[in-house]
Amino acid sequence: MxxxxxxxxxxxxxxxxxxxxxxxxxxxxxxxxxxxxxxxxxxxxxxxxxxxxxxxxxxxxxxxxxxxxxxxxxxxxxxxxxxxxxxxxxxxxxxxxxxxxxxxxxxxxxxxxxxxxxxxxxxxxxxxxxxxxxxxxxxxxxxxxxxxxxxxxxxxxxxxxxxxxxxxxxxxxxxxxxxxxxxxxxxxxxxxxxxxxxxxxxxxxxSACDRLEIALDGPGGHTARPHLTTDLITAIAKVAGDVPALLARRVDARSGLVLTWGRIESGHAANVIPQHAELSGTVRCLELSAWHDAPDLIHAAVDEVAALHHAKTEVTYVRGVPPxxxxxxxxxxxxxxxxxxxxxxxxxxxxxxxxxxxxxxxxxxxxxxxxxxxxxxxxxxxxxxxxxxxxxxxxxxxxxxxxxxxxxxxxx
Incomplete structure (x- = not known):
């Protein structure tokens, strides 16, 4: 230069x-x-x-x-x-x-x-x-x-x-x-x-930068009988994989809305289906209007995926800063x-x-x-x-x- x-x-x-x-x-x-x-x-x-x-x-x-x-x-x-x-x-x-x-x-x-x-x-x-x-x-x-x-x-x-x-x-x-x-x-x-x-x-x-915390809950149970309870590990894994994919189809790709996970935690034993699971990550967005819409979109996507597995959800969306x-x-x-x-x-x-x-x-x-x-x-x-x-x-x-x-x- x-x-x-x-x-x-x-x-x-x-x-x-x-x-x-x-x-x-x-x-x-x-x-x-x-x-x-x-x-x-x-x-x-x-x-x-x-x-x-x-x-x-x-x-x-x-x-x-x-x-x-x-x-x-x-x-x-x-x-x-x-x-x-x-x-x-x-x-x-x-x-x-x-x-x-x-x-x-x-x-x-x-x-x-x-x-x-x-x-x-x-x-x-x-x-x-x-x-x-x-x-x-x-x-x-x-x-x-x-x-x-x-x-x-x-x-x-x-x-x-x-x-x-x-x-x-x-x-x-x-x-x-x-x-x-x-x-x-x-x-x-x-x-x-x-x-x-x-x-x-x-x-x-x-970029905008927000923080997302998701908690899933179910009754728990024995891994021999997942059909009798809420298979929470599968549920949290599906939320982790499917929610970012859903968002990619519900917002304009040019907005640069990206959900990336940094932590997933659940369970203590190999033969016990847990009662609680947690997932956390960040939401980044390059475009202002999509940033304003992001909390509602993510809440809806999480509820939609978790409902398929009969898991109760609690979503904590912490606003950071706009772009x-x-x-x-x-x-x-x-x-x-x-x-x-x-x-x-x-x-x-x-x-x-x-x-x-x-x-x-x-x-x-x-x-x-x-x-x-x-x-x-x-x-x-x-x-x-x-x-x-x-x-x-x-x-x-x-x-x-x-x-x-x-x-x-x-x-x-």
Whole structure:
């Protein structure tokens, strides 16, 4: 891939201020490393919340802690319930979101001084990078606002518990994160993409992800006489095999609705037909309308198959998150911002992921877009993935994300 530096030069500072100063870049790297060393799980991010709040207050801003106790909202400029007003009339206020929680896995990196100091806790999904980038953008935009150069107000959202289903986005929304907001943007680390590059896609960029628990019950009995009872093992096996097949014929194949089992459990002895069986898995869906229909479809399919074997059913369908569906106009705003900062070759098209992301809850209410942030060291041919204990990033990505956000705010 051609280096971003080889493309036409980006917009000059007089035309588009908001580049990241070198002194602040060093501070942000230090902030990210400190956060990386002290990971906190969802709804427990008290240290991170205090650190973000302290730094924003030092910049003269007035962050507000969410009602849930962790996470913050911070406005740059005045934002009313109807959003910001420019000389041209009402214009949508832009919100920039970062997530602050970590994962319950050990940090297995070696040879880095910022390795996690908390046992079985790690920032293995890049939320420390997301948070640092939003903080950095906020500091740059606050300075522009003081100098009268910020065209419209901006809201920073530091969200807790992205990794906790159904996601801390709902707590942020409940605390007023979207009041007065017209558009919202975010990034997510992508270890398959070189630092310096962002991946963009209009439309669905992630999948819905829900959890399904099924319990079957019967009277039990002796394996010598299955005809006198409910053969629960056969029943649960038929549910496991037939329900996904039924769904494949009851929804449009283009919706990408996929039910995959992760656990099946029943019985304790070879000659005893059990009284109880359990089955659990995940439901992923690429298309929003099919996701809304999925619970009813699955309940009906489970009941239909189980009834053939006279098994009683209990279905627990736990909503996770809908798919992130990027708005085409906001995606184009991110494209324009990245081109302005780093040039056309600093963008690539990205594919839809089957992973879930609670940024989708914001997009149920306002248009927005999420970009894939490249974090792989350029030239590194190794294969990396998220949610691994050895996950790390090229910290050049922090500057890229900060300037993507600031350019979007200046162009919005």
């Amino acid at each position: 051609t280096s971003p530096e080889s493309d036409a030069p980006p917009a000059d500072e007089a035309a588009l201020p908001g580049a990241l100063p070198e002194s602040l870049r060093a501070e942000l790297i230090a902030f990210r490393r400190d956060m990386h060393m002290h990971p906190e799980l969802g709804n427990q991010e008290f240290r991170a919340t205090a650190a973000i709040k302290r730094r924003l207050e030092q910049a003269g801003l007035e962050p507000r802690v969410l009602r849930s106790g962790t996470g913050l909202i911070c406005d740059i400029g005045e934002i009313g319930e109807a959003g910001g007003v420019s000389a041209q009339g009402v214009r949508p206020v832009l919100a920039i979101r970062g997530d602050i929680d970590a994962l319950p896995i050990p940090d297995t990196k070696v040879g880095v001084e910022y390795r996690s100091t908390v046992p079985d806790r790690a920032h293995a999904c890049g939320h420390d990078v997301h948070t640092t980038a939003v903080l950095g953008a906020g500091l740059v935009l606050a300075d522009l606002h003081r100098r009268g150069l910020l065209p419209n107000p901006v809201r920073l959202i530091f969200q807790p518990a992205e990794e906790v289903m159904p996601g801390g986005a709902l707590a942020a929304i409940d605390s007023g994160a979207l009041v007065g907001v017209g558009r919202i943007i975010a990034v997510h680390c992508d270890p398959k993409v070189d630092a310096g590059i962002v991946g963009l896609r209009a439309g669905a960029i992630t 992130v569906v990027n708005d085409a106009v906001v995606t184009e705003l991110l494209r324009d911002a990245q081109v302005a900062r780093r040039g056309l070759y600093a963008i690539e098209d990205t594919e839809q992921s089957l992973g879930g992301e609670d940024f989708s809850w914001y997009l149920e209410q306002v248009p927005g877009a999420m970009a894939r942030l490249g974090v792989r060291p350029p030239g590194d041919g190794a294969r990396y993935d998220l949610h691994r204990g050895d996950f790390d990033v090229d910290e050049q990505a922090i500057k890229v994300a900060v300037e993507l956000f600031t350019a979007a705010a200046m162009l919005a």
